Amino acid sequence: MDRAQIEKTLREIIMKRLPALKPELVTPEVELVKLGVDSLAFSWILADVEETFGFVMQGADIMNLKTLASAVDYVQKQIGATQTRA
Amino acid sequence: MLSYARGPEAEVRDLTLGDLVRECASKHPQGLGLVSRHQGVRLTWTEFHDNVVRTGAGLQSLGLKPGDRIGVWSTNCAEWVYLQFGAATAGVILVNVNPAYRSHELSYVLRVSRIKYLFMRESDSHANYRKILEESLQGQDCELEGAIYLNSPGWDALLDPQLPFHPLAIDAGDVTNIQYTSGTTGTPKGAMLSHRNVVNDGRFIAERMRLTGADRICIPVPLYHCFGCVIGTIAAVASGASIVLPAATFDVGATLAAIQEESATAIYGVPAMFIAELNHPSFAGTDFSSLRTGVMAGSPCPIEVMKRVVKAMHVPEITICYGQTETSPVTVMSDVSDSVEFRCSTVGRPMPATEIQLVDMSSGEVMPVGEQGELCARGPLVMVGYDGDPEATKKTISPDGWLHSGDLAVMREDGSLRITGRAKDMIIRGGENIYPAEVEAFLLTHPKVLDAQVVGIPCDYYGEDVVAFLRLKQGQSAEVIEMKRYCRENIAINKVPAMVYFVEQYPLTASGKVQKFKLRELAVRKLAEA
Numbered sequence: 001m002d003r004a005q006i007e008k009t010l011r012e013i014i015m016k017r018l019p020a021l022k023p024e025l026v027t028p029e030v031e032l033v034k035l036g037v038d039s040l041a042f043s044w045i046l047a048d049v050e051e052t053f054g055f056v057m058q059g060a061d062i063m064n065l066k067t068l069a070s071a072v073d074y075v076q077k078q079i080g081a082t083q084t085r086a
Numbered sequence: 087m088l089s090y091a092r093g094p095e096a097e098v099r100d101l102t103l104g105d106l107v108r109e110c111a112s113k114h115p116q117g118l119g120l121v122s123r124h125q126g127v128r129l130t131w132t133e134f135h136d137n138v139v140r141t142g143a144g145l146q147s148l149g150l151k152p153g154d155r156i157g158v159w160s161t162n163c164a165e166w167v168y169l170q171f172g173a174a175t176a177g178v179i180l181v182n183v184n185p186a187y188r189s190h191e192l193s194y195v196l197r198v199s200r201i202k203y204l205f206m207r208e209s210d211s212h213a214n215y216r217k218i219l220e221e222s223l224q225g226q227d228c229e230l231e232g233a234i235y236l237n238s239p240g241w242d243a244l245l246d247p248q249l250p251f252h253p254l255a256i257d258a259g260d261v262t263n264i265q266y267t268s269g270t271t272g273t274p275k276g277a278m279l280s281h282r283n284v285v286n287d288g289r290f291i292a293e294r295m296r297l298t299g300a301d302r303i304c305i306p307v308p309l310y311h312c313f314g315c316v317i318g319t320i321a322a323v324a325s326g327a328s329i330v331l332p333a334a335t336f337d338v339g340a341t342l343a344a345i346q347e348e349s350a351t352a353i354y355g356v357p358a359m360f361i362a363e364l365n366h367p368s369f370a371g372t373d374f375s376s377l378r379t380g381v382m383a384g385s386p387c388p389i390e391v392m393k394r395v396v397k398a399m400h401v402p403e404i405t406i407c408y409g410q411t412e413t414s415p416v417t418v419m420s421d422v423s424d425s426v427e428f429r430c431s432t433v434g435r436p437m438p439a440t441e442i443q444l445v446d447m448s449s450g451e452v453m454p455v456g457e458q459g460e461l462c463a464r465g466p467l468v469m470v471g472y473d474g475d476p477e478a479t480k481k482t483i484s485p486d487g488w489l490h491s492g493d494l495a496v497m498r499e500d501g502s503l504r505i506t507g508r509a510k511d512m513i514i515r516g517g518e519n520i521y522p523a524e525v526e527a528f529l530l531t532h533p534k535v536l537d538a539q540v541v542g543i544p545c546d547y548y549g550e551d552v553v554a555f556l557r558l559k560q561g562q563s564a565e566v567i568e569m570k571r572y573c574r575e576n577i578a579i580n581k582v583p584a585m586v587y588f589v590e591q592y593p594l595t596a597s598g599k600v601q602k603f604k605l606r607e608l609a610v611r612k613l614a615e616a
Contacts, residue, residue, distance in 0.1 A: 038516075040516070040579065040580060042547070043579040043580055043582070047574050050567060051567075054567075056570070062548070
C-alpha cells in the first residue's frame with residue numbers, strides 16, 4: 001500500500017467516526033483534536049486503524065496520530081515493519 | 087434506602103485463644119484435632135491442647151512476658167499452630183512473618199515489630215533462611231534476642247514437659263496477633279488483632295459454614311495469612327473441626343490427595359488455587375464426595391470458577407468470604423444455604439454484630455442502595471489499630487469506629503454486597519472511571535481465557551490506559567487483535583485494553599494474591615521496549 005492509499009484510508013476512517021465533519025477540513029497538518037476528535041472517537045479510530053491495516057497499536061502510539069500526516073507516517077512505518085517480519 | 091446493613095445480633099464472647107482451645111479439648115477430647123500430612127503429625131484435640139500449653143510454658147521459660155512479641159517465619163507446619171495458640175496462652179503477641187520475605191523485607195519487620203524471638207527453619211527447598219536472617223541483621227538495631235529453629239534441639243528443649251506453665255490473667259481485649267497487610271498495595275503495616283477480634287471472627291465463620299467436630303478442613307492456604315490462621319485454625323478450634331495441612335506450601339497434588347485420603351469436608355483456597363486444582367491432571371481421578379463446604383476468598387472470585395467448584399469439585403456449600411486483615415479478617419460472608427446464584431453474584435451479608443455501610447469517597451455520605459461506594463465496617467471484628475502507626479490508624483478508622491476498607495461495593499436491598507473493585511485499582515482513562523474487576527469479568531467470558539488481570543498504566547493522551555494480562559486455557563493460543571476485537575464487539579470502547587499480554591503465570595504474594603503493581607511495572611517496561 002503506498003502513501004496516497006494510506007492517507008485515503010485514514011481519511012475514510014476519520015470521516016466514519018466523525019460523520020458531521022467537513023472533509024475539506026481534514027488537512028495533513030491540522031491537529032485531530034482541533035477537528036473535534038475526542039477521547040472516545042480516538043479510541044474508535046485506533047481500533048479501526050488496527051483492524052484495517054492489520055497491526056496492533058501500542059498504547060503510547062496514540063501520540064503518533066496527532067495529525068493526518070503523522071498518522072500516515074506511522075502507518076507506513078508499521079506496515080513496512082509488518083511486511084519485513086513476514 | 088441507604089447502603090447500611092447490620093449482621094444478626096449475636097453474643098460476642100470475651101474469650102482468649104487459650105480459653106478457646108481449652109474449651110475445644112474439653113468438648114472434643116478424642117476428636118481429630120491437627121493433621122500435618124507432610125510431617126506425619128496426627129493429634130487429638132487433647133494432645134494438641136497439651137502441646138499448646140507446653141509451647142506456652144516454653145515461651146515463659148525464655149523470659150517472655152505478656153505483651154512481648156515473637157515472630158514465626160515459616161511455611162505451614164504443626165509448630166506454627168502450637169506457637170499461635172501457645173503464645174496466646176502466655177500473653178505473648180505472635181507476629182506473622184511472611185515466609186517469602188527476603189532480607190530487605192525481613193530487616194523492616196524485625197525493626198518495626200520489635201520481636202524478641204524469631205521461630206523459623208534453617209532452610210528448605212525455597213531458601214536458606216539462616217543466611218537471610220544474617221543478612222537482614224547486618225548494620226541494624228532491633229530487639230531480637232535470638233532465633234529458634236523449628237525441628238531442632240532448641241525447639242525440643244522448649245517443649246520439655248518438665249517446664250512449668252504459669253497461668254496468667256489475660257484480657258480478651260489484649261492484642262494477640264500482629265499481621266502485616268499483603269504486598270499488593272504498598273508498604274506493609276502491622277494490623278494488631280485482639281483475642282476478641284479473632285476468636286469471634288473464627289466463631290462466626292464456623293457458624294456460617296455449619297462446622298462441627300465431624301468436619302475436617304483442608305487448609306492449603308498459608309498460615310501466615312489470616313486466611314490460614316483465622317478462617318482456618320481458629321474457626322476449626324472454635325467448632326472442633328479438624329485442621330488438615332496438606333503440605334508446607336501450596337501443592338496441588340498434595341491438596342487433592344489430602345481431600346481424598348483425609349475425607350475432607352471443607353476446602354479453602356484463593357481463586358488461583360481452585361483454578362490450579364480444577365486443571366490438574368489428578369483432578370479427574372480424585373474422589374471429592376466427602377466435600378461439603380469451604381471458603382473461596384482473597385481476591386475476586388470468577389463466576390465460572392465458582393460454578394465449576396460447586397459442580398465438578400462437589401462443594402455444594404462453598405462460601406465466599408470478604409474482608410481484610412484489619413477486620414480479623416471476615417466482615418461479609420455468604421451462608422451455606424444461599425443459592426449458587428447468590429453466592430456467585432455477591433460476597434454475602436454482614437457477619438453477626440457487624441455493621442457495614444458504603445460511603446462516597448469524597449464526601450463520606452452514605453450511598454443509596456444500588457450505588458457504588460467505599461465499604462466501611464464497624465463492630466467487634468475491627469482491629470485494635472496499626473502497630474506503631476497511629477497516623478495510619480486514624481486514616482483508616484474514623485473516630486466513630488468505622489474502618490475504611492479501600493474497596494468499592496454495591497449493596498442490594500437485602501443487605502447483600504457485591505464487590506466492584508478496589509479504589510486504588512480504579513483506572514481513570516480520558517476522564518472516565520474504569521474498574522479492572524469489570525473488564526476482567528468480561529475477559530473471562532472468552533472461551534480461550536483461563537484468567538485475566540487488568541491494570542492501568544500512564545498514558546500521555548488519556549492520563550491512564552487499560553492493559554490486560556491473560557492466561558489462556560491449556561492448549562489454546564490467541565492473537566492480541568483477536569482479544570481486542572472480542573472486547574470491542576462486546577464492551578464499551580473505552581474499556582478495551584490498549585494492549586493485551588499473554589502470560590503463563592502472574593506475580594503472586596505468598597498468600598496467592600496477584601501483585602497488580604508488578605503487572606503495571608511490567609506493562610510500562612514492555613511498552614518502553616516496543
